[in-house]
Amino acid sequence: MAVERATKRRRLSPPVEEVPGFAKVDLEQDYQQRLRKKQQKSKDKDRLPVKKEAAWVGDERHQAADEAPSESEQDEDEEEAKDSGVADVQPKRKVKPRPTLPPKEEIRQAKEELARIAGLVSESPEEHVGQLGALAELSESENITVKKLALGTQLAVYKDIVPGYRIRPLSKDDLQAKLSKDVRKLRNFEQGLLGGYKDYVHMLDRLAKNDKGSTDPSLVSVAISCVRALLANVAHFNCRNELIGILVRKLSGRTVDADFVKCREAMEQLFRDDDEGHASLEAVKQLTIMMKEKNYRTDEAVLNTFLHLRLLSEFAHKASTNKVDKDEDEDDSKGKKQKRPKKEFRTKRERKVMKERKEVEKEMKEADATVSYEERDKNQAETLKLVFVAYFRILKARKQHLMGAVLEGLAKYAHLINQDFFGDILEALKDLINDAENNETSVEDDDTPTNRNISRESLLCIITAFALLQGQTDVVKSANTLHLDLNFFITHLYRNLLPLSMDSDVELSSKPSHLEDPNGLPVPTTTSKDTRVNVSTTTVLLLRSLQSALLPANATTRSVPPTRVAAFVKQLHTAALHLPQKSAVAVMGLLNQVAKIHGKKIAALWFTEERKGDGVFDALGPEVEASNPFAGTVWEGELLKLHFDPRVREGVKGVEGHIVEAR
Template sequence: MARIPSIKRRRLTPPATDGDDTSPSTLEHENETSAFFKQASGWNLEQDYESRPRKGRKKEKENTRLPIKTSDGLVQQVDNVDEVHKEESDLEWLGTEQSEVEAVEEVIEKLKVPMRQQILEAKEEMARIALMLNEDPEENVGAFKALAQFGQSENTTIKKLALATQLAVYKDVIPGYRIRPLSEEDMEVKVSKEVRKLRAYEQALASGYQLYIRELAKLAQSGKGGTSRDGGPSLGSVAISCACALLTAVPHFNFRGDLLKILVGKLSNRKVDADFAKCRETIETLFQNDEDGTPSLDAVSILTKMMKARGYRFDESVLNTFLHLRLLSEFSWKASTNHIDRPSKEDSGFEAKKSKDKRVFRTKKERKLLKERKIIEKEMKQADATVSNEERDRMQAETLKLVFVTYFRILKLRSPNLMGAVLEGLARYAHLINQDFFGDLLEALKDLIGHAETGDGVEEEQEDEETTRNLTREALLCIITAFALLEGQDAAKAQATLSLDLSFFITHLYRTLHALSLNPDIELSVKSLYLPDPNAPASTDNKVNIQTTTVLLLRSLSSVLTPPLAARAVPPLRIAAFTKQLMTSSLHLPEKSSIAMMSLLGRITKTHEKKIAALWNTEERRGDGMFDALGGEVAGSNPFAATIWEGEILRRHFSPAIRDGVKVIEKNVLGLR
């Protein structure tokens, strides 16, 4: 049976009477108010206020430590250190959390700033710091570290700007002397405030400069050369450019060896690009501008170590940098037959006597001060001379020793791509070689020519070599080098004292004349046989090992037939044999080579016209028998048994220059017009 809900009854309020408000709500309100006042009478409000927690500052505890008296005479109150540290340790977690939050907020703010705006702000800030350093570097020592921090940026553009800015700053503020590191004894010595300030600046400059060079070395070794994605130079290229600029501008300052290692590290690669050419040109400039010899010695030492470590496998242009050295002959006095250049009177400390009109009256005290000032200036000039003449000569001798050791080692190894450069270098510095080594060097050159005649040892070369040996060019360079050994010295005395015999080189040159005249590539050099590399950097004024075979042949013939010091010592038989062979070879040579050969024969006939006049006149023939044109010996060819019939053919040559050359030769010999 379902449950029936109860009926809700409504409460009826009796109507209010006039003058009496006795509604239920009013009665309830009166009852609550009376109850509140009854309870409030029992409250203890003062006790409740005392027990309430305070939100103000904590009460400072009383300091129980006594005051102390400092060395200046002041009385100071010392705080409780333990309590301070305790309060700081309690809030360490809050500070760490707050710093992390601030760091995250800074990263978010940086991400919101556009990249272009970041670069602009960094550029302005670096310009401001650089301006401060240029104005007063001693007062802004910390600016070096501020610039170095920009170099640690993740933005490549900002990093490049930082490297360039540091380069400009260091080039301006680096002094003209090396900074010596301070020892412990120097630190203990009491110095003035100015000296202490200068020491602090110099040490900050040296440390900042060292960090900068280390950053350049790290970027240069990264291997990221060439151009970047935005079309500009990469970080590696910028670092190499900065190192080259520093080495050129301040080669005297500290950490020169670190800069040289950056450049030599790039030169050790076989890839020749713009950075490679820049490093090579920088070292050549260093060699040319070096006056005391110390930077050149450091550079040559590092280069020779690199060459030895690489097994003498590097680009030929690196070895050619040695030809830019200012060696011992550069520093000798320039003399002539009439006078010798001597230092002026002002340099030697003597002044010319002044006329009476130009004399200035000075008191005794002024004359004394002037005399003391001159003494001080003289001492300052002596102090400015960093390296004496003896020390400079010693440096140059050590440099020359390293260069020749490298040349001789490459000669022993017979590296194909370096033989031309080595022989050119030996010919250039032959007058500086000690006469005691002439015999060994000539034997090495004879060995090379012997290999050129037989062709032995060429097949044994490694297959991975990029270039092949040109034995003909090597043989001609050996002949030039052998005769260059005696140039600049007394050739007759050297031959008599050392028993030097150059007949081997003369015979080899005589044997190769016919073969060279039939060579179709005689007017081409090693590098002109191929098309130029379009990606290679612009060529410099390097003229080493690029001469054509014709030029080398003419140089060899000039050394053999027209030596500068002993022209009269050339026997007539040799001149006649070579003249006959050269006239025959001129019939087969190309036009330009034939013109050059006619010019050489013109000089020979002008110098030795009486010795070879019989070749143009059959009635004055001195020899009997027949002329052996194919004989390999000069003495056994019997040249005076022949006549110069080739001149009649060359008179009808299509080239007017050759026809004129023949007329000059006949004029020198026979006096014809």
Template sequence: MAPNGTKRRKLAHSSDENSSQAPAKTQKAFFKNAASWDLEQDYESRPRKGKKKQQVVKESNRLPTKNVDGRIEVLRELENEIDSDEDWLEGREDDVEEVEQVEEKTVKEVDERSEQEQILEAQEELAKLAMAVNENPEDNVGAFKQLGKIGSSKIPAIKILALMTQMTVYKDIIPGYRIRPLGEDSGKEKLSKEVRQLRHYEQSVVMGYQAYVKELTKCARLQPFAYGGHGPNVVSAAVTCACTLLTSVPHFNFRSDIIKILVGKLSRRYMDANSKKCLEALETLFRDDEEGRPSMEAVALLAKMMRAKEYQVHESVLNLFLALRLLSEFAGTASHDSVQRTEKASKKKRDFRTKRERKDVKEQKALDKDLQQADALVSHEERERMQSETLKLVFATYFRVLKARVPQLMGAVLEGLAKYAHLINQDFFGDLLEALKDLIRYSDKDANGDNEDEEQQQQQEEDEDEEDDDTVRNLTRESLLCTVTAYALLAGQDAHNSRNTLHLDLSFFTNHLYSALLALSTDPTLENTKPTGVTSTTSKINVQTTTVLLLRSLTAVLLPSWNIRSVPPTRLAAFSKQLASAALQLPEKSCQGVLALLNDVAHTHGKKIGSLWNTEERKGDGKYNPVSGNLEGSNPFAATVWEGELLRKHYSPKVREGLKMLEKSMSN
């Protein structure tokens, strides 16, 4: 036991020496630093407290412990009494206010940073999902729902990114066929694993695409103040996506919903950037459509929209019908309520076939039908039926506008009727010509100011639509287009063979054109490339100048394509003399066109009008009346074409050359 006690004493002695040296060093450092202390300032900066805390000595249940020196200590705990709410808040009001201000600033900074971080995070997530779908769409069908979930964000930048990303994804993965809905018995069928997986993928694509189209419809109808004033940007993105999908995948599901988005943007009197996108998309659809059903759906929705708006739409909307590809390939004729098809070669006399041959032909037809369905081809009969329905919708719209005499749409309607005149049913010619005559009569009244009520109504409409300059009515253009349309009706489908039975009289249009020549020659806007009432930036169709329309009308009257030799001499002489007089006032290019037309007339009917240039062959008696309202009452053979002497001294060399060619033709 002694050795252990000796060792204990030595350890205790060494520890006492260390403990005695430690307080000496601490005291020395304390006195050295005490001179620099500022006790008053420390006391002043110390937080105030209310009541002193009461300390309660509480006995501890812990066991005694031995410290480093070997002493045994009993641990006791001091339990501090909890301050009351008043004592705790006393002296801390200023600190709380400062903390609240700091917290508000921090929240704002976090919000600003969080929106930018959300945009970056959304970009990364959209790129990741799009890449996964493009690499293997069948194994990533859940990405469609995730893309739509990101697109439901309230941040406009994320919204636009999601819409554009989904458009690109669906454009790439949509198959080349329309996905049919599953039947009720689809779950009971025994299918292979590959077929079941393909059906699941197709239904996932259809469901995701349907949700996306609904989101596009919702975004396209947003107000400008939506999304904190960023509504127009979201609307523009939605319209761009809809236009791209319609032109890229017009065969896929929910095509009608996409067309409704575009038609809704065209239901206004003025055209903006989104409306122009819709016009270009629908025009592309009409030109590239080989099936016929997309065009028919679009025409039906356009006709329904215009009828609901009482045809108060822009002229470019109606000019979309001129881009229809199917109408240029249709072989029948139609009106606004009926269609007459041409007889087919199948109605010829049947060849004799044996029973075996008839059976083989029947089997071959069934096989061809199955192959057409497998290749998603449209039969000739189905395509022709859709063409007929489209044609009826177009003519019904034209006839309603013509009957309602909508000012800003008259030029577009007449241009369309002139283009599709060969498709109009012959039995409807009489009613159409009467409508054209009424239009010219009302145009003359509006031009002369005989109808004050209509003038007041037109002035009121112009005051309401001051922002739209395209509503200005060009009465001269309307009358010329009426004449072109009337003569174009007889140019197609052998209509001239039945004009005697239909009792078609075009003398009204001929006399009106003759009496309008002198007034047209003094029109200062005759050669304008942008005629009144047409905006070249929004309509690439129906922008011909008044001179071009005049030459088209004169060609139809003097040189008809269906029977060029049947023109009476009085008409030829009256128009030749009137055109020679009008050429003196016409601009240079218009004068060249009129002289070229007279040269063609002289080359074809030189013997009938030769007396106008040779006084020795003069046939008429009496006086010439150039302002007569009746063409035959003008007595043209009593006059001579003396205007050639003045045109020979014209300042333009091309006009002088044209006159020489005309005189040369007449001398032959």
């Protein structure tokens, strides 16, 4: 049975009245009316203002034309919002607050986001420099772990994309100048990088400051570590003064903890790695200003950072607190002629080109070397003057807790001290020794007495005085005109030999091996391993003083009188009987060197038949020359031959062997 086919109906469009919102609106007419109103408004704006009694005002028709369209437009907009269906099709989205995630999930998402942003910026910094703002937003998170991760990520990114030059801020002329597309792109990248870097440094400064203890201690440590890494890697870039200021502010505190040690090590590393001297000069300026404002109530480790400046190996002139003496360079180009290599054949034109090229290269090298050397010498001269000013102010103020660091610094920079400054320092050292002999109790400005080790202070002064003389031939020649009395230091050293041998702490250092923070955990010591004098044991200080007095490096053996050598040799043998094992071995080693050099002068102490004069040896005499050493014998050597340490016994035999050879 056949099935009838259904009749195909024609699909009609819905009537206009069924479309909501657009049925009663003539869109073409509405568009034409708006266009006319805009044209009328532009014509009315060209009219001149009218002067009235109050002031100059616009034309009334102009004002009416301006007000009427605005009101009508508002009415029309309201009608369209009610009648049209656009609001129904595209409704306004409401911003929903982000749901609070669990801490672990938040950290996981932050890691992914930080890795994504860091990868984009490192891959193409010029295109994604705007992502630095996203990193800064993540560092403002309330989650401390996320904040630490964001700070570390920013550090890695800036170390990667910071250029090798400083970025100059743009002036008004630079903003108005016409630039090419590539230059504009580079400039936008530089300004975006500089803005993000400044914000990052300010954030580190805020976190490291830790006002009223509002910041988590672990976050403060992370901020200081970031500052340290920035100074070590991008010290040439902008905001260097701000980074140095963060370290100086931390070093100004009295509490010594792990963060303090980090700042000290960062400052020392900055001094060692600075080639041009700009960063060192800025750091020394801020340190000296800080110490002066604190009235030098700082840890001595801050002052010991000056020992890492590159002045010892590079600066060749002498300076004081107010001037620097520069000697003219004398070029001694005389020498033997070296054999020339065999010349290659070149045409006349090639020889001319090679000659011109060599001249240009020579001029370029000389120009570069002159600029760099002059600039570096200028910076180092200013740095040296600031260091000497700080040292001399501390000497005058008698800051006992900083005296060891000052004396060590003066001993290291002795070859850079001006002759005019030399006499004042020696006079200050004599005053320090006199104060130590009088056993005056030192009281600081905060009325807290300091624990003074008088023996160590005296030895440090003696070492500094002899170190100042080493290499100062012009000062030694003019010692009479400057009224310098070096016998004062020698006499004081001689009188302290026997008391020091009775000291039970002669082999102990003045600094502990470690410190403890408030939490009870050990932290590294504040004194650097390169500071040899102030952390040395009393025995080491004594040996250095004796070596400077008996074996001077800048004079011949005839400059040391026989009476002085004999008196010290006699006293050292007596002291070796009371010193501990290691100290006795060290003293016997020094006596071997003295016997090898001054054997003929002191041979009479072992052979009485060669002795001249009478009297009695006075071991406790006030003067070295008045002790009459040749009236006695070195009978202590027979007792030292029975010492339990074989090294001491060998040392005694070695001294006697040198005396026999000298005869």
